[in-house]
Amino acid sequence: MRPLRxxxxxALVLVxxxxxxxxxxxxxxxxxxxxxxxxxxxxxxxxxxxxxxAIGNCNVCHTAxxxxxxxxxxxxxxxxxxxxxxxxxxxxxxGIGRWSEAAFIRxxxxxxxxxxxxxxxxxxxxxxxxxxxxxNRALYAFLMTRRAVxxxxxxxxxxxxxxVRLLLAGWxxxxxxxxxxxxxxGRPAEWNRGRxxxxxxxxxxxxxxxxxxxxxxxxxxxxxxxxxxxWTAYAINAASPAPVPWDAESLAAYLRHGWHERHGVSxxxxxxxxxxxxxxxxxxARAIAAYVAEIMGQPNQERRARGEAALAATRRDIExxxxxxxxxxxxxIGAAIYASACEGCHSGRRPxxxxxxxxxxxxxxxxPNPQNIINVVLFGLPAAKGEPSAMMPAYRSVLNEDxxxxxxxxxxxxxxxxxxxTDTRERVAATIRGERRITVYRMDGTTQAPPESSMRTTP
Amino acid sequence: xxxxxxVNGKTHRVEADPETPLLYVLRDDLQLNGxxxxxxxxxxxxxxVMVDGEAVLSCVTPLLLLExxxxxxxxxxxxxxxxxxxxxxxxxxxxxxxxxxIPGMMMRAQALLQxxxxxxxxxxxxxxxxxxxxxxTHMRIVKAVxxxxxxxxxxxxxxxxx
Numbered sequence: 001m002r003p004l005r006x007x008x009x010x011a012l013v014l015v016x017x018x019x020x021x022x023x024x025x026x027x028x029x030x031x032x033x034x035x036x037x038x039x040x041x042x043x044x045x046x047x048x049x050x051x052x053x054a055i056g057n058c059n060v061c062h063t064a065x066x067x068x069x070x071x072x073x074x075x076x077x078x079x080x081x082x083x084x085x086x087x088x089x090x091x092x093x094x095g096i097g098r099w100s101e102a103a104f105i106r107x108x109x110x111x112x113x114x115x116x117x118x119x120x121x122x123x124x125x126x127x128x129x130x131x132x133x134x135x136n137r138a139l140y141a142f143l144m145t146r147r148a149v150x151x152x153x154x155x156x157x158x159x160x161x162x163x164v165r166l167l168l169a170g171w172x173x174x175x176x177x178x179x180x181x182x183x184x185x186g187r188p189a190e191w192n193r194g195r196x197x198x199x200x201x202x203x204x205x206x207x208x209x210x211x212x213x214x215x216x217x218x219x220x221x222x223x224x225x226x227x228x229x230x231w232t233a234y235a236i237n238a239a240s241p242a243p244v245p246w247d248a249e250s251l252a253a254y255l256r257h258g259w260h261e262r263h264g265v266s267x268x269x270x271x272x273x274x275x276x277x278x279x280x281x282x283x284x285a286r287a288i289a290a291y292v293a294e295i296m297g298q299p300n301q302e303r304r305a306r307g308e309a310a311l312a313a314t315r316r317d318i319e320x321x322x323x324x325x326x327x328x329x330x331x332x333i334g335a336a337i338y339a340s341a342c343e344g345c346h347s348g349r350r351p352x353x354x355x356x357x358x359x360x361x362x363x364x365x366x367x368p369n370p371q372n373i374i375n376v377v378l379f380g381l382p383a384a385k386g387e388p389s390a391m392m393p394a395y396r397s398v399l400n401e402d403x404x405x406x407x408x409x410x411x412x413x414x415x416x417x418x419x420x421x422t423d424t425r426e427r428v429a430a431t432i433r434g435e436r437r438i439t440v441y442r443m444d445g446t447t448q449a450p451p452e453s454s455m456r457t458t459p
Numbered sequence: 460x461x462x463x464x465x466v467n468g469k470t471h472r473v474e475a476d477p478e479t480p481l482l483y484v485l486r487d488d489l490q491l492n493g494x495x496x497x498x499x500x501x502x503x504x505x506x507x508v509m510v511d512g513e514a515v516l517s518c519v520t521p522l523l524l525l526e527x528x529x530x531x532x533x534x535x536x537x538x539x540x541x542x543x544x545x546x547x548x549x550x551x552x553x554x555x556x557x558x559x560x561i562p563g564m565m566m567r568a569q570a571l572l573q574x575x576x577x578x579x580x581x582x583x584x585x586x587x588x589x590x591x592x593x594x595x596t597h598m599r600i601v602k603a604v605x606x607x608x609x610x611x612x613x614x615x616x617x618x619x620x621x
Contacts, residue, residue, distance in 0.1 A: 333523070336477060336478060336523055337523065337524065339478060340477070340478035340479075340480075340521035344500060382588070382589075383502075383589075391502060393516050393519055393589075397514065397515045398515055398525070398528075403524060
């Protein structure tokens, strides 16, 4: 009898615990509503929402390659499986047309959909929770005035237990702090604005902060850099590997125009971000830049000296006669490939964005790993559509593994004072073989392109 | 130094600096003038040739990367008397205006159709995107490539070459 009784108690505890968790995890459905008539939404509010959507990069994830803007379907690779973005056009059946404003605001604040299901944090509600009701109303007005597109995204490819949405309540209990942004009255308005945007809607940390094994951002490593979609998002705190230290001014120019003379062009998953920021009020881009620059902090003596040295080395390259520089350093084949295939554009004689950056100034060459250069060398930088932009030809058809490794080793040795990378060959081999899948972004990175083109192409 | 280069099925021994762009060797040493010098910095596509079946910008590809690789230029797609399907299609569609970009267009299209003879128009447009045409004959170029695909499929059904 006794073991049976123990079992009964255990079962009771389990049932009660399960019921308590259910009660805790349960979110109610918000009644479906008819899509609001576009005319009923304030055009000024929708226009403001358009800027906020650009600041939030909604289009980047909620548009599939060659797809309709905001119709979803982009596969987002995570360590737990692939999550497909949802359709956020006002289509009543497949989009969010039946979502009331309250349902939309709840999804942003709490990460719960209209039906009450917990959303995966691939939708960065850990940041969006900071967005004010007022801004959410503007975003809602913008999205509800888009063209409704009937499109059902591919179902998520998640294995058990990650496909059980209810368990996300546990994830939220551990890693999610709900609540709108509260400004710090002791700080200037611009700082508060920058913090609100950068930590909230812009969700900079979603890429630039490393994640723990549960996929949550490591709070103690804020902005210290991470790898996302096989692109390296650099540290944007005091550990920034940029040879010339960033400041609020250079960062604002870069975020708005997608390039800076002393830092090069924005590319990879950052390309759509700067493309979007080019369309928002300048004050907002400046506020983000000022906030991030403050987190980076004033460069110390050593960093300033390194920046000066990089600029001096660049000047020497520009002034040196071409013939004297070709093959001037060792590492045989790497130096020869650099001199013949790269230096023509990357000498620094023709300034960015239309000339290549002198690599003494390159964050990539000074970065923690060679992945971004591998991606750019193999797949190039496809030009923007219908407007002048930076571009770079792809070398995947001619460079083999040995040649690319030699080239990267030469670049690191010649253009950086940091130690050699240790994983160059492994990364090159995996990228060439396609085991590391690289998403190639156009220089404009927008979804404004005609439907037959690809904002994102996966080779 | 002497570099051994395989172009259009023939082996050439070329006396050249290993850093020389492939385009210069093709035009100046081998008198293969099909590939054109446009921008010289890999931005226009008029110098496109194939290396081991893939489209490559010959103006930014140094000789030293090409040891043991197979280069194909527009001259390798057929002859004046017996043009290949890509060349025939461009003639039949009258797809050239000034003609400067055409060899590059043909070679990039050839690389696509060799890999995927059934490539549709969207794939053709995406493939040709890096190649510029300043006359504006894009519509005819796309038509010609679609026709080339048809000719190649007919040929392969009757056992001919692509």
